[in-house]
Amino acid sequence: xxxxxxxxxxxxxxxxxxxxxxxxxxxxxxxxxxxxxxxxxxxxxxxxxxxxxxxxxxxxxxxxxxxxxxxxxxxxxxxxxxxxxxxxxxxxxxxxxxxxxxxxxxxxxxxxxxxxxxxxxxxxxxxxxxxxxxxxxxxxxxxxxxxxxxxxxxxxxxxxxxxxxxxxxxxxxxxxxxxxxxxxxxxxxxxxxxxxxxxxxxxxxxxxxxxxxxxxxxxxxxxxxxxxxxxxxxxxxxxxxxxxxxxxxxxxxxxxxxxxxxxxxxxxxxxxxxxxxxxxxxxxxxxxxxxxxxxxxxxxxxxxxxxxxxxxxxxxxxxxxxxxxxxxxxxxxxxxxxxxxxxxxxxxxxxxxxxxxxxxxxxxxxxxxxxxxxxxxxxxxxxxxxxxxxxxxxxxxxxxxxxxxxxxxxxxxxxxxxxxxxxxxxxxxxxxxxxxxxxxxxxxxxxxxxxxxxxxxxxxxxxxxxxxxxxxxxxxxxxxxxxxxxxxxxxxxxxxxxxxxx
Amino acid sequence: xxxxxxxxxxxxxxxxxxxxxxxxxxxxxxxxxxxxxxxxxxxxxxxxxxxxxxxxxxxxxxxxxxxxxxxxxxxxxxxxxxxxxxxxxxxxxxxxxxxxxxxxxxxxxxxxxxxxxxxxxxxxxxxxxxxxxxxxxxxxxxxxxxxxxxxxxxxxxxxxxxxxxxxxxxxxxxxxxxxxxxxxxxxxxxxxxxxxxxxxxxxxxxxxxxxxxxxxxxxxxxxxxxxxxxxxxxxxxxxxxx
Numbered sequence: 001x002x003x004x005x006x007x008x009x010x011x012x013x014x015x016x017x018x019x020x021x022x023x024x025x026x027x028x029x030x031x032x033x034x035x036x037x038x039x040x041x042x043x044x045x046x047x048x049x050x051x052x053x054x055x056x057x058x059x060x061x062x063x064x065x066x067x068x069x070x071x072x073x074x075x076x077x078x079x080x081x082x083x084x085x086x087x088x089x090x091x092x093x094x095x096x097x098x099x100x101x102x103x104x105x106x107x108x109x110x111x112x113x114x115x116x117x118x119x120x121x122x123x124x125x126x127x128x129x130x131x132x133x134x135x136x137x138x139x140x141x142x143x144x145x146x147x148x149x150x151x152x153x154x155x156x157x158x159x160x161x162x163x164x165x166x167x168x169x170x171x172x173x174x175x176x177x178x179x180x181x182x183x184x185x186x187x188x189x190x191x192x193x194x195x196x197x198x199x200x201x202x203x204x205x206x207x208x209x210x211x212x213x214x215x216x217x218x219x220x221x222x223x224x225x226x227x228x229x230x231x232x233x234x235x236x237x238x239x240x241x242x243x244x245x246x247x248x249x250x251x252x253x254x255x256x257x258x259x260x261x262x263x264x265x266x267x268x269x270x271x272x273x274x275x276x277x278x279x280x281x282x283x284x285x286x287x288x289x290x291x292x293x294x295x296x297x298x299x300x301x302x303x304x305x306x307x308x309x310x311x312x313x314x315x316x317x318x319x320x321x322x323x324x325x326x327x328x329x330x331x332x333x334x335x336x337x338x339x340x341x342x343x344x345x346x347x348x349x350x351x352x353x354x355x356x357x358x359x360x361x362x363x364x365x366x367x368x369x370x371x372x373x374x375x376x377x378x379x380x381x382x383x384x385x386x387x388x389x390x391x392x393x394x395x396x397x398x399x400x401x402x403x404x405x406x407x408x409x410x411x412x413x414x415x416x417x418x419x420x421x422x423x424x425x426x427x428x429x430x431x432x433x434x435x436x437x438x439x440x441x442x443x444x445x446x447x448x449x450x451x452x453x454x455x456x457x458x459x460x461x462x463x464x465x466x467x468x469x470x471x472x473x474x475x476x477x478x479x480x481x482x483x484x485x486x487x488x489x490x491x492x493x494x495x496x497x498x499x500x501x502x
Numbered sequence: 503x504x505x506x507x508x509x510x511x512x513x514x515x516x517x518x519x520x521x522x523x524x525x526x527x528x529x530x531x532x533x534x535x536x537x538x539x540x541x542x543x544x545x546x547x548x549x550x551x552x553x554x555x556x557x558x559x560x561x562x563x564x565x566x567x568x569x570x571x572x573x574x575x576x577x578x579x580x581x582x583x584x585x586x587x588x589x590x591x592x593x594x595x596x597x598x599x600x601x602x603x604x605x606x607x608x609x610x611x612x613x614x615x616x617x618x619x620x621x622x623x624x625x626x627x628x629x630x631x632x633x634x635x636x637x638x639x640x641x642x643x644x645x646x647x648x649x650x651x652x653x654x655x656x657x658x659x660x661x662x663x664x665x666x667x668x669x670x671x672x673x674x675x676x677x678x679x680x681x682x683x684x685x686x687x688x689x690x691x692x693x694x695x696x697x698x699x700x701x702x703x704x705x706x707x708x709x710x711x712x713x714x715x716x717x718x719x720x721x722x723x724x725x726x727x728x729x730x731x732x733x734x735x736x737x738x739x740x741x742x743x744x
Contacts, residue, residue, distance in 0.1 A: 355584040355608060357632035363586075367612055367623055377611040379596040391596045394607065401607045405600030410697075413568040415595035446687065449696040472697045476687035477562040499595060500562060502569020502602075502685070502700045502721070 001113060002166050004122075004144055006095070007151035008129065009107040010087070011139040015046035017083055018073065020137040029067055032075035033060040043075045047139075080105045087138075088236045090292050093330055094119075094129060099233040101152065103182045109148045111233055116144075122163055136292070145169045148233065149225030153180030170226055174200035181221045187214050199225075242280075242335035244269045251290050251327020255319055258287075258328070262315050263308070265333040270306045279304025279341035285315060287328035295322050300373070301365045302397055304339035310362050317370045355397045364397060381405045385454050387415060387498070409452060410470050412480040412499025419482070419496035426495075428487050432469045436481065438497050443473040451483075464493075470501060478502070518544050521711050534577045537728045539704065539719075543679070544711040550578075552678025553651050553662045555643070557707070559669045559682070566685040566702050567665050568594055572602035573721050575609075575635055578661065583634035584608045586627040588620045590639060603724050621647050628654035628662055637663045642671030652676050680708040686718060689729065701729065 010016065019026050029049035033040040040060035052067035060072050081100065088098045088108050095115045101107040112125070119125040122144055133140045143154035143162040150169035154162065157180040164172050173180070176199050178191045190213070196202050202210065203222070211219055223229030244265045252258060262285065273279060281304050287295040299314040322328075355361075355378075368376050379391040380401040390411075394401075426433040432448030450469035456462070464485035472478045478501035485493045521544075534540065534548040543549055556571065558564045579585055587594070587609050599606045614620045617640045627636040628651065643664060655662050664677070682705040688698030705716045718729040 355610065357584070359630045360584055360610075360632040363626055363630040363633075364610065366626060371612070371614060371619060371623070375613050377613065378607065378609070379611070380607050381597065387595070387597075391606070397610070405597055405606055407600045411598040411601065412565070412595055413572065413598045414565045414593040415598075416593065447690070447695070447697045470697050472688060474687070476685040476701070478565075478685065478688075478697060478700070500565035501697075502566050502572070502702075 002146060003111065003113045004116065004146065004166075005148045005151045006110040006112050006126070006129070006142055006144045007101070007107060007148065007155040008091070008110070008133075008140055008142045009152075009155045010084075010133075011106075011141060012044075012047055013080060013083060013106045013138070014044040014075070016138045018046075025071070028071055029054075029069065030071035030073055031060065031063050033063075033072050034075040034077070040072065084108060085236065086292075089294065090288075091129075092237060093288060094125075096239045097233055097235045098237075099235055102234070103152075107152070107155070109151065109233060111148075112144065126162055145172070147225060147227040148231050149182065149221065150227070152182060153225055156180060173225055174198065174203065178202075181218075181225055183214075183218055183221050187218055190214065240334040240336060242269060242273065242278075242338055244272075244333045246331040246333075248329060248331070251324075251329050253324045253327045258319055258322060258324070258331075259312075259316065261328075261331045262319075262333070263312055265331060266308045266311050266315075269333055269335060270308050270311070273306040273335065273338065273341075277340055278338040279306045280311060280335045281337040281339050283311070283333065283335050286332040286334070287322060287324070288330040288332070289325045290327050290329050291325055293325065295324070295328065297321055299365075299369055302361050302368075304341045305362075305365075306341060310365070313362075314365055314369045317366060361397065384457070385409075386457055387411070387454070389457075389460075410449065410480075410501070412478075413502045414500040415480075416498055419498045422481065422495050422497050424481070424483075424495040426483075430467065432471055433481060433495070436471075436479075436495065436497075438479075443471075443477070443479070445471045446474050447472040468498070515545070518711060534574060535726050536574075536719075537726060539706070539715075539717055539728075542706055542709055542713045542715050544709075549678050549710075550661045551656055551659045552710075553648060553655055553664060553676070555675065555677045555680045556663065556665045557669055557672065557680060557682045558665060558667050563682070563684050564593075564665065564667060566700075567681075567683045569602065569700055569721065570681075570683045570702060570704065570719075571637060571663055571665065572599050572604050573726055574663070575599075575637070576603035576724075579604060579608060579634040581634070582608070583632065584610060585634050586610050586612060586623070586636045588612045588614060588623050588627070588636070588638040588640075590614055590617060590620055590641070592639065602721065617641055617643075621651070624662060624664075625650060625654050628660055629658060631658050631660075633660050635661050635663060637665065639665045639667060641666065641668035643673075643675060645673060645675055648675035648677055652678075677708075678710050679706060679712070681705065682707055689720070699723075699727075 014032055030046045031042045031049050031054060032044040034043050042056050042058050042060055042063050045054050045056055049067055049070055054063045054067055063070055084100045088100055091098045091108060091110060095110040095112045097111040099109050101109055116122040116125040119128055126142060126144060130140055141155050143151045143158055145151040145154055145164035146169045150164060150173055153173060153176050154164055157176045178188060178196055178199060207219060220229055224231045246261055246265050282300040284296055284298045297318040364376055378394040380394045381403055382390055382392045384390050423437040424433040425435050430451050432450055433445050435442060435444050448469055448471040451467035453465060453467050455465045466482040466484055468480060468482045471481055479497055480499035481495060481497050483493055483495050487493055540546055540548050556567045558567050575585055592613055596606045612623050614623060620638050620640050624636055624638045627633060651662055684703045686701040686703050688701045691698055699720045699722050701720045704719045706714045708714060720727045720729050
């Protein structure tokens with residue numbers, strides 16, 4: 001299939017954007033200016049100011065002199081790029097590959113191979129794009145051609161028709177000036193000096209001659225326009241292999257409508273995934289609103305799934321986050337991450353069902369979908385005596401523990417996240433406390449076990465060791481106390497309560 | 503000819519049926535290892551299709567309740583099924599559950615910010631059919647919320663255990679049983695020094711169609727053991743020690 005490209009040129013990108021934001025500027029000439037070597041230089045010009053012969057690159061003071069009453073606005077570096085990115089994302093509705101025109105930073109290039117017929121032919125397609133941007137307040141010129149270079153040239157310098165027929169781009173380029181080739185200013189000046197005013201006058205010259213005089217880049221640009229060199233486009237968004245779109249006739253505003261849209265998209269997507277034996281791990285639903293804003297909700301699963309009901313439930317939990325505004329006209333569902341689905345083996349006898357159970361996994365998907373994945377924890381034992389490190393978080397629900405939980409030493413059912421200091425009366429050197437004061441309450445120790453010394457793992461963190469005691473007070477409450485460090489005049493020691501036994 | 507005892511038993515069974523308690527069909531009435539306490543429940547069986555509330559009046563009762571619940575879980579999770587433990591402020595130390603024969607790595611801990619979220623997770627978990635039990639630590643529980651949980655429990659038959667840390671917010675609920683677990687001084691085995699097995703005063707404050715009561719229970723290595731009166735040292739539970 002012959003590749004086709006559209007180049008969209010926003011003739012007054014910055015000033016159109018400013019007028020959309022501040023409609024009162026429509027009647028006033030204004031320029032954008034940025035500081036350069038201690039003076040303000042004009043960077044962009046509104047159509048009214050351009051009528052007074054104000055051009056980009058002249059000092060702002062000159063512009064004020066030529067055109068009295070001109071309003072000078074501050075320009076910010078990178079604003080055009082940001083604007084184009086937003087406009088480009090909007091254009092994804094027209095074609096999957098949209099890239100920013102990096103040469104002049106005032107246009108977009110779309111690869112529209114096989115897209116035009118969906119909109120009723122190239123003419124209707126181009127008209128639709130122009131009228132859509134006109135409605136938003138942007139003046140655009142665009143052209144459709146076989147190469148990005150030719151489309152760019154015709155959109156800026158073409159005078160006949162924006163539709164360059166298949167194979168006709170070489171002929172069309174012949175009469176255009178060399179500026180249409182996207183080349184640097186000094187080479188342009190050289191071409192003008194040599195009397196090349198049209199592309200056809202140097203198009204068929206030997207390459208070696210052109211290379212010697214104008215350099216390699218010139219040849220590349222010429223080749224790209226003529227289609228002899230390839231021009232890869234830097235897509236704003238990489239097309240995702242598993243993506244479904246649903247354009248709706250009437251903008252959707254209601255929850256029920258969104259739910260129906262999600263179900264329809266999921267049905268198609270899950271069928272495709274199922275055919276390839278894949279399942280969704282993370283997905284994102286994008287709604288294109290009619291005010292050209294995007295609304296998105298994302299879901300994730302613990303194991304790959306292509307079950308419509310399960311995935312729908314995950315989306316359902318987040319529907320409240322969608323702000324439909326005036327309405328959503330296009331829904332897009334992307335499977336960002338897909339994994340092969342593990343088909344569970346039918347077991348003759350199931351000794352340990354465990355957590356690897358479809359309904360449990362779906363429950364955890366729903367919980368982590370609503371509360372965030374950080375809310376769900378599972379612990380496996382670690383080879384550490386230090387209580388804070390004796391268990392670690394498992395990375396997944398199916399991760400197996402490498403060792404058994406140790407039961408040889410008493411461990412409290414409740415552990416304080418941070419040990420709390422207590423006052424203690426104890427016999428030295430290693431007797432358990434006689435009594436202790438915790439939160440202002442006296443506890444008479446009746447029974448005690450210990451000490452159990454736990455050395456600090458010096459290769460992980462420095463500090464004192466701990467001598468743990470399990471004590472029971474007169475009312476039967478059981479505590480886990482420890483003394484940090486040795487007794488001694490030179491060293492400091494401190495007693496703490498660290499946990500509560502059942 | 504039926505004897506009087508048989509007739510009485512049959513009448514008791516019928517009454518339970520009329521009250522909505524159906525004996526599990528084709529299923530052996532599984533014990534949970536609570537010994538005599540199980541006799542307090544209707545039909546002498548620990549109701550698995552029920553919400554069990556554990557009231558904790560003081561922070562030290564929370565630790566005791568955790569231990570008692572862990573003991574229950576060891577039986578409920580014996581078949582290898584998982585459990586969900588929901589909490590707003592969790593201090594439970596996972597490695598300690600091994601002492602109660604619980605496979606801690608089969609427990610999924612869900613840490614939430616509010617009671618509302620905790621109850622949502624609990625209801626979702628109770629409707630899920632691959633779990634052995636659902637435990638939630640919450641402050642308050644309204645009548646409507648407990649009714650919703652009870653309905654969810656009756657559908658799947660997974661016991662829901664609720665540890666309530668704020669007795670101020672106690673209101674009437676529809677839970678099957680309401681417990682209170684308080685720590686007791688451990689018994690000294692043949693005059694040996696040191697702390698003995700964990701011992702609790704287990705109170706059943708409320709049982710639907712059952713008999714409330716109070717027992718002294720001990721966790722001995724791997725099972726609950728009831729302590730007879732003679733072994734209990736002279737001590738009243740409600741004594742206030744300053």
